[in-house]
Amino acid sequence: MYFKIVIVLLVAIGFGPIPFASAAERPNILFIAVDDLNDFVGCMGGHPDAVTPNIDRLARRGTLFTNAHCAAPICGPSRAALMIGQHPATTGIYGQIHDKDLQRYIKQRGQTAMMSTWFADHGYHTMCVGKIYHQGGGAGAFEEDGGRMGAFGPKPAKRMNYDPAWFDNKHGHTQTDWGAFPDRDDDMPDYKSADWAIQRLQRQHDKPFFLAVGMQRPHVPWHVPQKWFDKFQRDALAMPAYQRDDLADVPPTGVAVNEAPMMPDTEWAIANKQWPAIIQAYLACVMFADAQVGRVLDALDDSPYADNTIIVLWSDHGYHLGEKNHFSKQTLWERSSHMPLMIAGPNLPADQRVAAPVSLVDLYPTLLEMTSLPSPPQTLEGHSLTPLLRDPAADWPHMAMVNYGWKNTALRDARYRYIQYDDGSNELYDHQVDPNEWHNLADDPASAAVVERFQSHLPKRHAKWSQFSRYDFNEYLTANRENHR
Ligand SMILES: [Ca+2]
Numbered sequence: 023m024y025f026k027i028v029i030v031l032l033v034a035i036g037f038g039p040i041p042f043a044s045a046a047e048r049p050n051i052l053f054i055a056v057d058d059l060n061d062f063v064g065c066m067g068g069h070p071d072a073v074t075p076n077i078d079r080l081a082r083r084g085t086l087f088t089n090a091h092c093a094a095p096i097c098g099p100s101r102a103a104l105m106i107g108q109h110p111a112t113t114g115i116y117g118q119i120h121d122k123d124l125q126r127y128i129k130q131r132g133q134t135a136m137m138s139t140w141f142a143d144h145g146y147h148t149m150c151v152g153k154i155y156h157q158g159g160g161a162g163a164f165e166e167d168g169g170r171m172g173a174f175g176p177k178p179a180k181r182m183n184y185d186p187a188w189f190d191n192k193h194g195h196t197q198t199d200w201g202a203f204p205d206r207d208d209d210m211p212d213y214k215s216a217d218w219a220i221q222r223l224q225r226q227h228d229k230p231f232f233l234a235v236g237m238q239r240p241h242v243p244w245h246v247p248q249k250w251f252d253k254f255q256r257d258a259l260a261m262p263a264y265q266r267d268d269l270a271d272v273p274p275t276g277v278a279v280n281e282a283p284m285m286p287d288t289e290w291a292i293a294n295k296q297w298p299a300i301i302q303a304y305l306a307c308v309m310f311a312d313a314q315v316g317r318v319l320d321a322l323d324d325s326p327y328a329d330n331t332i333i334v335l336w337s338d339h340g341y342h343l344g345e346k347n348h349f350s351k352q353t354l355w356e357r358s359s360h361m362p363l364m365i366a367g368p369n370l371p372a373d374q375r376v377a378a379p380v381s382l383v384d385l386y387p388t389l390l391e392m393t394s395l396p397s398p399p400q401t402l403e404g405h406s407l408t409p410l411l412r413d414p415a416a417d418w419p420h421m422a423m424v425n426y427g428w429k430n431t432a433l434r435d436a437r438y439r440y441i442q443y444d445d446g447s448n449e450l451y452d453h454q455v456d457p458n459e460w461h462n463l464a465d466d467p468a469s470a471a472v473v474e475r476f477q478s479h480l481p482k483r484h485a486k487w488s489q490f491s492r493y494d495f496n497e498y499l500t501a502n503r504e505n506h507r
């Protein structure tokens with residue numbers, strides 16, 4: 023009794039745990055996704071020439087997770103894992119999944135609530151625009167859905183830099199292209215998505231809201247208006263770290279699994295003198311997306327909800343821009359899984375950085391705790407981030423896990439990245455001395471104890487590939503492997 027009174031007093035004078043919402047005054051949630059955004063963000067330091075003033079100010083407003091990872095290094099399974107709160111190794115959703123198929127999966131499985139529907143079932147008004155699930159609003163997973171506003175378009179009549187060498191018999195053409203297009207920002211889907219979100223922020227809401235805004239740049243094609251290209255001097259840009267013989271110490275299965283045949287590779291970009299142009303285009307798209315995020319943040323600040331809204335910003339995975347002879351996500355390496363994650367909101371400390379290894383699957387339990395909502399019927403595999411929001415140095419015994427296809431897994435702790443493929447071959451990188459993952463230590467006898475420790479954290483069970491998740495993606499990984507035999 024006496025102890026309780028002391029705690030209450032401490033909280034009242036501001037020394038206690040962060041007081042998360044009581045049921046009566048639940049905060050709103052502004053949930054911002056930026057597609058294919060890696061750490062080329064000012065506050066993350068992934069590229070010295072990146073310009074992202076709006077995302078940077080959001081980071082200063084709250085907590086930036088500097089070692090955050092997706093659950094899968096491609097759009098569909100990453101987003102499904104986040105919204106179900108379970109890893110692909112549990113759900114079997116390893117490949118792309120159409121929104122309607124995700125709904126079918128949920129229905130067939132039963133006893134499972136996606137995050138957006140769970141919030142709607144518990145008193146929230148849920149709204150979505152742009153890309154949140156793989157194709158947008160999750161086929162009815164939000165009460166109001168503004169759609170994707172034209173998805174990755176508009177596109178020029180003729181591709182600007184596409185090379186037919188990327189044509190893949192099985193998958194056809196890639197979206198990959200770059201260059202200044204169209205003329206005006208307000209022709210861009212993300213500009214229209216921001217408009218849609220701004221209109222919702224200007225409304226009177228009589229229930230707490232969950233507003234999800236999914237920006238679609240910097241996903242390919244890297245087209246934005248000329249003015250964004252003009253912010254970067256192409257020939258003065260820093261080039262990502264690249265070592266020509268880097269893959270020599272990667273097991274053959276790793277070389278195969280981590281290949282994206284529909285994309286240019288670094289050797290192509292060098293031979294065709296396109297690498298600086300690609301970097302410029304990606305940075306231009308990032309800066310454009312940042313500007314649209316800024317418009318939404320400004321609208322929140324001008325609204326009655328400025329002081330009672332949790333803001334979360336995340337990307338669905340990272341992106342290689344030439345590192346390891348690779349452009350795209352679709353690898354188990356650090357570049358593909360490391361992405362921005364930041365959380366700001368009422369009663370939360372500002373200007374914090376957390377270096378603990380965290381995952382996008384941690385968001386579901388985090389937001390439930392911050393809003394005092396009950397747990398959904400399924401077991402959430404993530405861990406609430408609130409201890410780290412309260413104290414960035416809090417004990418965090420968890421690793422971040424990435425699944426890419428059946429039984430291919432990466433694990434990240436504060437220092438190392440461990441990768442193991444379905445045939446048992448593996449990679450180990452020490453980020454303390456090797457941030458570019460150039461030196462595979464897996465076969466080094468001195469690393470045996472570290473490898474063993476990571477192996478004890480691998481999933482005990484790998485769910486079989488779900489019939490609802492595109493299996494041609496598995497065939498694609500298998501075909502890659504055949505090519506390397
Ligand atoms: Ca993506």
Ligand SMILES: [Ca+2]
Nearest residue numbers: 268271460461
């Ligand atoms: Ca290497």
